[in-house]
Amino acid sequence: MSLLHDLALQRLFGGLILVLIVATLTGRVIARRTHDERALATVRNLNARINAWWVMSVVFAISVLIGPIGAVILFGLISFLALREFITLVPTRPADHRALLWSFFLITPLQYLLVAIHWYGLFSILIPVYAFLFLALRIALSGDTTNFLERVSAIQWALMICVYSLSYAPALLGLGIRGHGMPGPTLLLFLVIVVQGSDVLQYIFGKLFGRRKIAPHVSPNKTVEGFVGGVAAATLLGALLWWATPFAIWQAGLQALVIALTGFAGGLVMSAIKRDRGVKDFGTIIAGHGGILDRVDSLTFAAPIFFHVTRFFYGA
Amino acid sequence: MIASILATAAQIVAGSTVRWVGCAPTEEQRIYIANHSSHLDFIVLWSYLPSWLRRRTRPVAARDYWERDGVRRYLAAHVFNAVLIDRTAAQGTAPGQLGRQAVDQMVEALSGQHSLILFPEGTRGAGEGVATFRSGLFYLCQAKPDVEVVPVYLDNLNRILPKGHLLPVPMLSRITFGTPLRLQPDESKDAFLERARQSIRTLKEAA
Numbered sequence: 006m007s008l009l010h011d012l013a014l015q016r017l018f019g020g021l022i023l024v025l026i027v028a029t030l031t032g033r034v035i036a037r038r039t040h041d042e043r044a045l046a047t048v049r050n051l052n053a054r055i056n057a058w059w060v061m062s063v064v065f066a067i068s069v070l071i072g073p074i075g076a077v078i079l080f081g082l083i084s085f086l087a088l089r090e091f092i093t094l095v096p097t098r099p100a101d102h103r104a105l106l107w108s109f110f111l112i113t114p115l116q117y118l119l120v121a122i123h124w125y126g127l128f129s130i131l132i133p134v135y136a137f138l139f140l141a142l143r144i145a146l147s148g149d150t151t152n153f154l155e156r157v158s159a160i161q162w163a164l165m166i167c168v169y170s171l172s173y174a175p176a177l178l179g180l181g182i183r184g185h186g187m188p189g190p191t192l193l194l195f196l197v198i199v200v201q202g203s204d205v206l207q208y209i210f211g212k213l214f215g216r217r218k219i220a221p222h223v224s225p226n227k228t229v230e231g232f233v234g235g236v237a238a239a240t241l242l243g244a245l246l247w248w249a250t251p252f253a254i255w256q257a258g259l260q261a262l263v264i265a266l267t268g269f270a271g272g273l274v275m276s277a278i279k280r281d282r283g284v285k286d287f288g289t290i291i292a293g294h295g296g297i298l299d300r301v302d303s304l305t306f307a308a309p310i311f312f313h314v315t316r317f318f319y320g321a
Numbered sequence: 322m323i324a325s326i327l328a329t330a331a332q333i334v335a336g337s338t339v340r341w342v343g344c345a346p347t348e349e350q351r352i353y354i355a356n357h358s359s360h361l362d363f364i365v366l367w368s369y370l371p372s373w374l375r376r377r378t379r380p381v382a383a384r385d386y387w388e389r390d391g392v393r394r395y396l397a398a399h400v401f402n403a404v405l406i407d408r409t410a411a412q413g414t415a416p417g418q419l420g421r422q423a424v425d426q427m428v429e430a431l432s433g434q435h436s437l438i439l440f441p442e443g444t445r446g447a448g449e450g451v452a453t454f455r456s457g458l459f460y461l462c463q464a465k466p467d468v469e470v471v472p473v474y475l476d477n478l479n480r481i482l483p484k485g486h487l488l489p490v491p492m493l494s495r496i497t498f499g500t501p502l503r504l505q506p507d508e509s510k511d512a513f514l515e516r517a518r519q520s521i522r523t524l525k526e527a528a
Binding site: 110 | 477480
């Protein structure tokens, strides 16, 4: 449990708890002062979200403090549940059953096993190369060619987004940084705090100042004001967390900007998928938030980009 | 003990969102009728009933399937307390006698406190539509006109475990309980069966 003695981690988690306490108290105060029926619904949803944040933060903190294997198992479970939500919405046919069994019970665990043993050379191509080709073959062998391309692509997409992309978050634990060894947990925390912080800040700026819709057909709740304010604030947040990372303050700010922008892109693309499938949320597992995939949508884009940008510029 | 383990396992596999839109779970005696497209149907529907309701609800199931081996026979008799009915006639049985026997068994099961889970399509479909209902439901309601029939729509279970497969793909599913219906005094057999079938199809479209 040497991570318990890591000063940077202590401070990051301490800060997180402080923010949650402030959020909880603010939520209570707003709830007491709100009497309008419609506003009250928003406030209830806000408080449900804050409560869920407590649970998610505790689960995340425990898994990170357990050590690398804890984070790998946590993200493996998140991937499994996200894949479940994704596949539920896509038009597969009975003939795809075997391919789906492979995806859930072999490819997903294998990807996380490779991440756990830091086998970069294989985990970075397992799904885009091997699973990509194998699934197409497996479904062709099933003999049902109705909407073949659509079905194959949907399953490949599900694996790329829910498993491959997300697995880059725990993969940070095995990333060597020039002059810093393997600062894994702090990199992972930096990514998760900035990407989720950016989501929350965009939500807050949107609720407070939101006027012009940024993508009315895809995600009616996203506004220009929320986007600009949230991304700027998340960039500042990232810069202010530089001391925990291997980055200089301006580098941390730039990294946070990249994380916030890619995170926004992820949220937008996943919204487009939900719109297409005619649902509001991917699931109902997290009160106030929707499904697992609704909570990690921004991470699916931010994690692989952050990993590769960091690896390119700072990798040992 | 076995019942609650099985129920939890079924809930994990099926990941259902349960909605009681047309009624609430009560101790009142009822006949739950649902669409049938997967081997999971009965156990998942059963597992998502509140545990006190589960204990007083008996599934109506096919004897030839549930008596095929020792495990299934044990589960049917001691865990699910199933009402097992014959689908295949022994030699020399008069036509129609099987159906009458099955109805008699169900009526007898309803003479106690128990509710029933029934799949009136009689067999598993491909999951696209709801097939026409067998007449047993009508004769059962004729014998027990006071018992409410609750339509239930099971969504996506046929994708989790399609016909002909052994391992489930753990997708999410939905269970919707609709508005109860009763056999009207002068309602014909075909009209009632069609009305019952439509009540499930409506839930499908609303789902």
